[in-house]
Amino acid sequence: MFEERARKLFSGPVNFVLSAPKLEFLPEPTVPEIAFAGRSNVGKSSLLNALTGRKAIARTSVTPGRTQELNYFDVGDPVQFRLVDMPGYGFAKAPPAVVKKWRYLVNDYLRGRVVLKRCLLLIDARHGPKPVDSEIMEMLDTAGVSYRLVLTKADKIKASELAKTIAMTEAVARKHASAFPEIAVTSSDKGMGIEELRGFVLQSAEGG
Numbered sequence: 701m702f703e704e705r706a707r708k709l710f711s712g713p714v715n716f717v718l719s720a721p722k723l724e725f726l727p728e729p730t731v732p733e734i735a736f737a738g739r740s741n742v743g744k745s746s747l748l749n750a751l752t753g754r755k756a757i758a759r760t761s762v763t764p765g766r767t768q769e770l771n772y773f774d775v776g777d778p779v780q781f782r783l784v785d786m787p788g789y790g791f792a793k794a795p796p797a798v799v800k801k802w803r804y805l806v807n808d809y810l811r812g813r814v815v816l817k818r819c820l821l822l823i824d825a826r827h828g829p830k831p832v833d834s835e836i837m838e839m840l841d842t843a844g845v846s847y848r849l850v851l852t853k854a855d856k857i858k859a860s861e862l863a864k865t866i867a868m869t870e871a872v873a874r875k876h877a878s879a880f881p882e883i884a885v886t887s888s889d890k891g892m893g894i895e896e897l898r899g900f901v902l903q904s905a906e907g908g
């Protein structure tokens with residue numbers, strides 16, 4: 701039920717709203733928000749593009765750490781919900797000042813945003829959850845924001861390796877209070893898992 705409505709919504713109007721480097725620039729909290737978090741280069745912006753069926757609504761890049769703001773996208777006309785592309789974390793060359801800025805921005809956003817319904821936490825299927833992912837999982841648990849782990853770039857590994865990473869990632873999810881036990885597996889390049897995730901995003905926006 702959600703998948704079909706989601707497909708229609710995502711293929712309709714999707715508009716970039718703004719880039720917020722600070723919380724005071726966030727749009728009025730008028731509609732539900734679904735945020736995309738994860739390490740730099742994990743494929744957040746690419747997943748946003750795949751979900752909306754557009755090539756470049758969110759800027760992607762081969763350089764990790766390109767997205768340093770909260771980027772807002774409106775879905776639907778009238779707007780049904782907003783997607784938020786969060787700045788990535790954990791890239792090797794990040795200066796301490798950038799890490800500090802990330803922590804403040806993300807922590808304040810997660811704790812204070814009443815319209816934030818759910819977070820998708822992206823994890824590279826080739827690597828599985830890493831220690832740097834624990835910090836944000838703990839931030840989400842503490843903030844009481846429910847989240848789902850999403851494996852990305854599933855096209856890049858063999859099915860046998862993927863099965864191992866799925867099992868490992870599910871084990872991590874079970875240890876976290878606010879994480880969904882069931883994880884999602886996607887490839888933005890091949891369109892894998894996209895349909896299902898669209899439905900999940902809509903369901904999350906509607907409080908399900």
Ligand SMILES: Nc1nc2c(ncn2[C@@H]2O[C@H](COP(=O)(O)OP(=O)(O)OP(=O)(O)O)[C@@H](O)[C@H]2O)c(=O)[nH]1
Nearest residue numbers: 740741742743744745746760761765766767788888
């Ligand atoms: N093969 C493959 N490559 C992907 C996939 N998703 C993303 N990529 C590539 O991974 C790189 C990073 O993708 P982005 O979407 O920019 O990653 P990001 O998480 O938004 O990165 P930051 O904004 O720096 O945090 C790009 O070169 C993408 O083309 C996928 O599903 N399959």
Ligand SMILES: [Mg+2]
Nearest residue numbers: 744745759767
């Ligand atoms: Mg990005």
